[in-house]
Amino acid sequence: MSSPPPPKKGRFDLGKKLFEQYEAGQNVDTTVIVADQKLFVHKNVLIGVSNEFRDQFREKQSSNAKNDDITVIEFPKETSVEVAKAFIKVIYMQEMDLDADFNQILDVLTLCDRYLVDELLLVDLVPSFRDKINADNCVQVCEASFNLGISQDMLLQAGLICLTINLATIFDRSGATMSDKLWDRILQIEIAGQDVNVTISESKLFENLLKWRQVDESREEHFQKLLSLVRFPLMTLETIARIVAPSGVLCDTDLTDIYTYIVGGGINWKRIPRFVTRSRRIQLAKNSAELKEILKRAKPNAYIQLNPDEYVIEERLCIPGKVTLTGATNGTTTIKRIVSNKSGPAICIQSNDVHISNLRILSEARNPAKEAVKAWGLTLLGSRNVIQNVTLEKCTLYLAGRGRYNTISQVTCEKGEIGILISGEGQAELSENCLSDLKLKSVNVGIFINENVNGTRMKNIHCTNVSTGFNLRSNHNIVSNLIYEFSEVCDDTDQIAVNICRGSSNMVSNVVCEPTTNSEKTFAIKINKSDDSRDAKKNTINGCVGGAVDLGGEFNTLNNVDAGHRMTIRGEGHKLENCKAERCINNNSSGVVLIGCNFVNGDEFT
Known part of the structure; x- marks a missing residue:
């Protein structure tokens, strides 16, 4: 052996x-x-x-x-x-x-x-x-981390976790002596996961911040900045009335906005509080089933976070009022709606004050033969909702109903019939919905505004492979900073950056069309009568270059418009100032006023 x-x-x-x-x-x-x-x-x-x-x-x-x-x-x-x-x-x-x-x-x-x-x-x-790191030294660790470089985030995060767990004790011991940098990080704390048994009282944060301010008059400037990080909308009405209002640190406008938000501002209340409205506790939804369950029991101010993954749904997700739903910051969270004969959006917001961000919304037909079925990706029915950093593919963002003061930014729409459809119920007030930083790709119509919704504001839009960038059929809309790319493949369909049909008193500024083309089917601006012969009138175009202009309707104004190879004018009462084109065609127009215009080959106007 x-x-x-x-x-x-x-x-x-x-x-x-x-x-x-x-x-x-x-x-x-x-x-x-x-x-x-x-x-x-x-x-x-x-x-x-x-x-x-x-x-x-x-x-x-x-x-x-x-x-x-x-x-x-x-x-x-x-x-x-x-x-x-x-x-x-x-x-x-x-x-x-x-x-x-x-x-x-x-x-x-x-x-x-x-x-x-x-x-x-x-x-x-x-x-x-x-x-x-423990309760006795976590404040010291956090303060020391601000002087570090590479290891700052790791050390600060560890210190903040310990600090959060022992927040009440630490406030009693060190709250008045902490630096403004540490206070800033504390007021941005959010807790992820269901198993962390920590409750952060917004009123206690505020009361201890007041004590910190009182120690040294020189802290006033920092205090005002820190004050904006307190989440007053999460407090109760009784707390606002008993603690916050008597402190005198908030102006009447802030207090009114907070009170109104807490009780529910209704559809016509314009302002939202300038303070963060989402809960400090993050609810993580790991899959579609969990997401549906969390939404079903979500309370106001709930903060729901999704993984960088795909969430497949066959029925719409209804987002309750005052809820925040966000995906991964790198844009890798997808909500995929399987479309069958049953209609409806992937996500529906029927209430107010909802925040949605960092999502890709995709519509996919169960039967490939029905791929052309119209699909709504995201429908907004309420007011003061915020949509940010969202991509919609093969589906439409639909602003419907009587909702007002919605904010939509950093949205991409691609592959579909209409990128964004805005249609209301004939409200008399201006909607004042605000859309900005939009990318519209490979859709037939980029933004379509129906006649029942007036007063939408849109800026910083880029259209690529889009037949009609804007189709405006309503009044008092504002469009600014539009880049429209003409497609190299031009069939018998007109390519139009901005089409105003029936709409009145709209203002369009800073339109750039590229590349320059002499095609008879490409237009920077078209203003015409509608099918029911209602004129588009009193619209104003300020600054446009790179595409032809077809001007109809009544009493419309063009300033600093370079129509390239062609401008056609019909209708009556128009005013053109500092405009130019290689050729200007007078198509039975009357009462047209030209000031400082340069038309190389132009018809006479009377």
Whole structure:
């Protein structure tokens, strides 16, 4: 029977052996100057763990420094000898002495953050230090992290987690002495996950912030900035009336907006509070089933977060009022609606004050033969809803009903019949819905506004491979900063950047069409009668270049319009100032006023 193998020898610890040589002053070749003392270390150990030290040595060699100076390193002047020695030990042993004085540990960590390579700092040192953080020192850790570089986020996050769990105790002990930077981070805390048993009282945050302000008059400027981070809309009416209003820190407008938001502003209340309205507790929905369940029981101000994943649904998701729904910030969260014979949007907002962001909404037919079925991706029926950073593919964003003051920004619509459809119920008031930073791609109509909705504001729009960028059939709409790209493939269908049909008193400014084309089917602006012969009138175009203009209707105004190869004028009472075209065609117009216009080949006007 064979004998058992001999026991394995212990691993040879090179760092430990070199540290022993450092302590004995053996084979050292570099001088570290700290305060009035010199410490002697091994150069190769320094450059092995620090790009900063390596660069310093290279710079000295390339500058032809004296031989004695080439091997000298100076630590920051504020570094004590004890901290320097502890830091040097970290360099050799690649671990920290966590039993040392806590202030010394923080000072050593500061040197590590400044000098050591990321792999050693973030993988070994900072994670081991996090175990030392507790309720007694977490404020000190957070404050120290603001002076760090690479490891700041990791250390600050660890400190804030501990601080959040012990918030009430820490406020009593340190609330009045914390820096404005730390207060700023505390007021932005949000808690993810259902298992974290932490409740943050908004009223307690506010009361402790007031105490912090009272300690020093010089804090007033910072206090006003921090005040905007308090989530007053999450408080009760009784708290606002008993604590917030008597403090005198909010103006009457802020208080009115908060009161109105809490009780529900209705469809016609214009303003929303300038304060964050979502809960500090994040509800994570990992799949479609969880998302449906969370939405079913969601309370006002609920904050729902989705993973960077695909959520497949066959029935619409109804978002309750005052709920925030957001996907991954990199835009990789998809809501895919399987479209069958059953109509309806993927997401429906029937109430007010909803926030949706960071989503891709996709409509996909169950039967490929029915791919052309009209699909609504996102339907808004309420007021003061906010849609941001959303992409809709093969479906339409639909603003319907009597909703007002909705804000839609950073939205992309691609592959479908209509990108954005705005249609109301004949309300007398202007909608004042605001749309900005829109990208419309490969759709027949970019934005279609029906005759029942007036007063929509739109700016910063880019249309690519879109037959009609805007189809305006209502009044008092504002369009500004439109870039419209003519398609290289031009069939018998007109390509129109802005088509005003029936609408009146609309204002369009800064339209750029590209590339320049002489096609008879391309237009920058068309203003015409509707099918029922109602004239488009009193519309104003300020600044347009790159495409033909077909001007009809009555009493419309064009300023600084370059119609390229062709401008056609019909109707009556128009005013044109500083406009030009290679050719101007008078098609039975009358009462047209021309001021400073330049038409190379133009008909006469009377």
